[in-house]
Amino acid sequence: MKKKRIVFTGGGSAGHVTPNIAIIRELHKEEWDIFYIGSKKGIEKDLVEKIHIPYYAISSGKLRRYINFENVIDVFRVLKGCLEAKKILQKIKPHIVFSKGGFVSVPVIVAARLLKIPIFIHESDLTPGLANKISKKFATRIFTSFEETVKYFPENKTTYIGSPIRGEIFQGNAKKGTEYLNFNSNLPILTIMGGSLGAKKINETVRDVIKQLTKKYQVVHICGKNNIDHDMYNIRGYKQFEYIHDELADILAATTIVVTRGGSNSIFEFLALKIPMIIIPLTLQQSRGDQILNAKLFAEKGFSVTLEEELLTSKALMANLELVFDKRKEMQSAMNLYSKKDALSFLLNEIGRV
Structure with a gap:
């Protein structure tokens, strides 16, 4: 049987890449040839190369909502990216392009549309990002993590399916996670994640109150690239990492509470694992506000509490941790009532029908 070919795209943060990787891991290699188009320096390059998928880098510009001279330069970068993506797609001749958004995806989607290649898009956040706002007119099918997001896209080609969650995240072993960390069973484990690029204020606040x-x-602190504090290596009950790959499922299986940014993919994974959350979303100065909306909805459903970064202090962090610890059973009960959709299986089925 002749293999089908699929091109994935998406980047800029791990949130635009990990759902793609979740799908890639489940596609049968005997049925599919898999390729990835991303940026030259984005985090997607490192993550995709780790799973040994052919990676093609293109020029891309940042999509800004404010006036900046770089916008002019980036128009030419995007146009160059479209030409590069078209050349790559003409060489690969994929049956489908699957996009998770991020600015690098726009040239790929434009090129795919010019070549009349079917385009699937998945939007993770409550409101669509700028890349997917641009791309929706070119897409063949659009899928969303939140039911409330459907209204932002053309009704005739949009389906609410939930978030495609990595299958391996459910395979964690709490005992292995505790042993890997060299922790014990006497104290609960608190996992702190500032996103794939880290979070300066979260890191500083955690370290201010580490004693x-x-x-x-017992604290697992995933602090982002180049954010390790070498003076804090010998603190008992505190382990810090730039990023965790293979051991993450085991560590999460052992985790009692997680402190996290409000990225959709991460919080849906914690929801699926029924881990109570403190969500510290990116501020409006750092983002378009999507994480604030994600956090608000999760808090309303009883899955988490929200701590705004502007209000993040040592005292506020400790108070919110006490609140979540005391309410953790109640939060897990709310999570048990959540009707989880198997978005990953749904997407695999839809991709297979192309």
Whole structure:
């Protein structure tokens, strides 16, 4: 049987890449040849190369909502990216392009449309990002993580399916996670994640209260690239990492509470694992506000509490941790009532029908 070919695209942050990787891992290699188009320096390059998928880098510009001279330069970068993407797609001749958004996806989608290649898009956030707002007119099918998001896209080609969650995240073993960290079973484990690029204020606040934290918790601190504090290596009950790959499922299986940004993919994974959350979303100065909306909806459903970064202090962090710890059973009960959709299986089925 002749293999089908699929091109994935999306990048700029891990949130635009990990759902693609979840799908890639489940596609049968005997049925599919898989390729990835991303930016030259984005995090997607490192993540995709780790799973040994052919990677093609193109020029891309940042999509800004404010006036900046770089916008003019980026128009030419995007046009160059469209030409590069078209050349790559003409060489690969894929049966489908699947996009998770991010600015690098726009040239790929434009090129795919010119070549009349079917385009599937998945939008993770409550409101669509600028890349997907541009891309929706070119898409063949659009899928969303939130039911409330459907209204932002053409009704005739949009389907609410939930978030495609990595299958391996459910395979974690709490005992292995505890042993990997060299922790014990006497204190609960608190996992702190500032996103794939880290979070300066979260890192600083955690380290300011680490002595208080380690009296009640054993702390796993995933602090982002180049954010390790080498003076804090020998603190008992505190482990810091730039990023965690293979061991993450085991660590999450052992986790009692997680402190996280409000990226959709991450919080849906924690929801699926029924881990109570403190969500510290990116501010409006750092983002378009999508994480704030995600956090608000999760808090309303009883899955988490929200701590705005502008209000993040040592005292506020400790108070919110106490609140979540006391309400953790109640939060898990709310999570149990959540009707989880198997978005990954749905997408695999839809891709297979192309």
